Amino acid sequence: MISFLFKNSSLLIASLIAYFFTALSYNVHAQDIIPAPSEKSGSSELNIKLISNIYSKDKEFNTDIQVFNSYLKKMGFPILLIKESKANCVILEFDKKMKDEEYTFEISPANNIKIKGKSSGIFYGLMSLLQLRNTATISSYSSIHDYPAFQWRGMHLDVSRHYFPTDFIKKYIDLLALHKFNTFHWHLTDDQGWRIEIKKYPLLTTVGSKRHETIVDKNFEPYIGDGKPVEGFYTQDEIKDIVKYATDRHINVVPEIEMPGHAMAALAAYPQYSCNRTPLDVMTKWGVSDDVYCTKDSTFTFIKNILDEVMKLFPSKYIHIGGDEVPKTRWKRCEICQENIKKNNLKDEHELQSYFIKKIDTYVTSKGRSIIGWDEILEGGLAPNAAVMSWRGEEGGIEASKQKHHVVMSPGTHCYYDHYQGNRTTEPLAIGGFTPIEKVYSYDPIPEQLNQEQASYIMGAQANVWTEYIATPEHVEYMILPRMCALSEVLWTGKSKPGFEDFKIRLKYHFSFLDKWNVYYARSVYDITPSLKVNNGSLEVSLTSNYNDGNIYYALDGLSPDTSMTTYTKDAPILIDGSTTIKAQYFENGEPMGHEYSQDFIIHNGIGKTITSTPEPSKYYNKGGMPKLLDGIAGKTPRYSDEWLGWSGENPFILIDLGEDKLLNSLSLYTLQEENNWIYLPEKIDIEVGTTMKNFISAKTFSKMEIESNYKENSPLDMRFDNMILGRYIRILLKCAPKIPAGKPGQGENAWLFLSEISID
Numbered sequence: 001m002i003s004f005l006f007k008n009s010s011l012l013i014a015s016l017i018a019y020f021f022t023a024l025s026y027n028v029h030a031q032d033i034i035p036a037p038s039e040k041s042g043s044s045e046l047n048i049k050l051i052s053n054i055y056s057k058d059k060e061f062n063t064d065i066q067v068f069n070s071y072l073k074k075m076g077f078p079i080l081l082i083k084e085s086k087a088n089c090v091i092l093e094f095d096k097k098m099k100d101e102e103y104t105f106e107i108s109p110a111n112n113i114k115i116k117g118k119s120s121g122i123f124y125g126l127m128s129l130l131q132l133r134n135t136a137t138i139s140s141y142s143s144i145h146d147y148p149a150f151q152w153r154g155m156h157l158d159v160s161r162h163y164f165p166t167d168f169i170k171k172y173i174d175l176l177a178l179h180k181f182n183t184f185h186w187h188l189t190d191d192q193g194w195r196i197e198i199k200k201y202p203l204l205t206t207v208g209s210k211r212h213e214t215i216v217d218k219n220f221e222p223y224i225g226d227g228k229p230v231e232g233f234y235t236q237d238e239i240k241d242i243v244k245y246a247t248d249r250h251i252n253v254v255p256e257i258e259m260p261g262h263a264m265a266a267l268a269a270y271p272q273y274s275c276n277r278t279p280l281d282v283m284t285k286w287g288v289s290d291d292v293y294c295t296k297d298s299t300f301t302f303i304k305n306i307l308d309e310v311m312k313l314f315p316s317k318y319i320h321i322g323g324d325e326v327p328k329t330r331w332k333r334c335e336i337c338q339e340n341i342k343k344n345n346l347k348d349e350h351e352l353q354s355y356f357i358k359k360i361d362t363y364v365t366s367k368g369r370s371i372i373g374w375d376e377i378l379e380g381g382l383a384p385n386a387a388v389m390s391w392r393g394e395e396g397g398i399e400a401s402k403q404k405h406h407v408v409m410s411p412g413t414h415c416y417y418d419h420y421q422g423n424r425t426t427e428p429l430a431i432g433g434f435t436p437i438e439k440v441y442s443y444d445p446i447p448e449q450l451n452q453e454q455a456s457y458i459m460g461a462q463a464n465v466w467t468e469y470i471a472t473p474e475h476v477e478y479m480i481l482p483r484m485c486a487l488s489e490v491l492w493t494g495k496s497k498p499g500f501e502d503f504k505i506r507l508k509y510h511f512s513f514l515d516k517w518n519v520y521y522a523r524s525v526y527d528i529t530p531s532l533k534v535n536n537g538s539l540e541v542s543l544t545s546n547y548n549d550g551n552i553y554y555a556l557d558g559l560s561p562d563t564s565m566t567t568y569t570k571d572a573p574i575l576i577d578g579s580t581t582i583k584a585q586y587f588e589n590g591e592p593m594g595h596e597y598s599q600d601f602i603i604h605n606g607i608g609k610t611i612t613s614t615p616e617p618s619k620y621y622n623k624g625g626m627p628k629l630l631d632g633i634a635g636k637t638p639r640y641s642d643e644w645l646g647w648s649g650e651n652p653f654i655l656i657d658l659g660e661d662k663l664l665n666s667l668s669l670y671t672l673q674e675e676n677n678w679i680y681l682p683e684k685i686d687i688e689v690g691t692t693m694k695n696f697i698s699a700k701t702f703s704k705m706e707i708e709s710n711y712k713e714n715s716p717l718d719m720r721f722d723n724m725i726l727g728r729y730i731r732i733l734l735k736c737a738p739k740i741p742a743g744k745p746g747q748g749e750n751a752w753l754f755l756s757e758i759s760i761d
């Protein structure tokens, strides 16, 4: 099109300048790549769109070129012709001095690009070029020297809770490759479905890959199922094809075969390997099952035979054997398991679990591979050759690295992408948690307390994608993107990562890339973050967004905001002195971005007043402390922990000081009933009012029956006084429910009592 102009260099420069100013193109720098390159320098110019050829003397890069071209095609860009040319060419050069995965990217005369590295490095150089190709007309830098901070850059996917078709598995692998991940942890078996064909044990798939239905949302008690059968598994041929597909993209596939727990699908097919040997069903609800593999000899033969087939299919050094969440209930009552404890001089069932994993460790090691397991495999003693995947925080990983075992970090706090990434009221139902993209970006897989030698055992990190509440490919994409973009920078760029402020700008351009790949992604990064200042009797609400290119608009009349409504002015909080709802939305170029923010505020006599409790709420449920109960915001269900304060085993005695005498009519208490989570309504509420601390009189007593009959989810217990009472001090004594009765979740434990707001009128 304009290439005929480039006959001499002055014309070239003139044209580039003209092109730059007329096309309104964004002048892209190396920093536009995600993950950001480790080192970049210089400035020279290159018209990326003119690049039309790709060439290498080394045949071994042919697959890399093909994959790169397939990605260009997918994005609607012309593919590069594999031929040597003097101009507009990508030249790939093998450089044996470089480490695996390392590459350099240089602009050379006549609009050429030279990428040097070994095979995986060349591939990553091409992935960088692909991203530049999307956003850049003209790139103005001269070189990148790029290499990863961590060797294990992983993404996990649970295909047991929901089955995903092979095409989607490939798309998932493509997304990993694009972001320079090199490990796909494929969680193939669990209680709710066995998804890998094992020729020796056909029932694993004919029985174990099918469940008759799935629990609806979180309807555990009473249980509600959807009545729709779920099935699906990957044949060995499909697996070989996927492993090759991943290998071509420099991704190692780590298969996970869960043991000794999370094995209900296998035990439904082969109940003889359970302790009770009675028929079992593939589970239809989530959680942890008491039925696990029995430690009898025949179980080990069964598992070894399975692992033989698994190791044939997966060349991975590491084979994941699960090891998490193993109740000891059955083993405690099983003759064979108890006999095994005696025979092997084990102390208890924890050591029996360790005995189990050690046997598997010995077997897998004898085949020239290594096991990796969830951090529970530390309990009762770590198997000699095992690596540890730390998920219940980082403690397991820290302990394992001190014992000189290799570690992959995937703590729930930062690496669980089944968690919410934005406000619960606007995100799709998730298992819980809150892991917004900023938090992912802030992660450092090396804990501070490790010395250099211990730190060398941390291979890297990965995100886990458990799919209890994620049933479709689109939903998986929504949960991983853009959080995996942030994680890619944690793992690839490491300590040289430029920071979230820089990342979020690149992320905007990256979205246009994801659009071309036809993937879903969350736009929650555009959501508004509120902050609240509680004054005496009123509230000030500040709104911020991650981006400042547009404006926040808001409304107080319950309507959804558009650009004709009030513009929120930075540093000018909204004053709330009467109950209302704020609805707000961030807009760019007239378009709403992210989710609408909506919050009800209840203004009452107690706002911002002094409040204490004896005892204090449990340290686990005390975010913001007691003032939270007088901040005008009532907690909602599904429960978001930060909005609720909780007590367990002790009756809270609450004292409020209104600062002056008020005529009081009623008290509305926001409390909660969630038996599945051990949360019960109070048994009794006594309210007293006094003008001084010495003359309290009873204002209201609510009995168990009154509490139960007045309770409605998401509305308060309204306790109207028989007469108006003048007072400054309010005392509330709440009696917790007794220990949880038999047959309920958490039976025999203390019941929890939760409160989120006390509205005083």
Ligand code: ACM
Pocket: 324, 325, 374, 391
């Ligand atoms: C796990 O999340 N149970 C490893």
Ligand code: ZN
Pocket: 274, 275, 293, 294, 295, 296, 330, 331, 334, 335, 336, 337
């Ligand atoms: Zn047993």
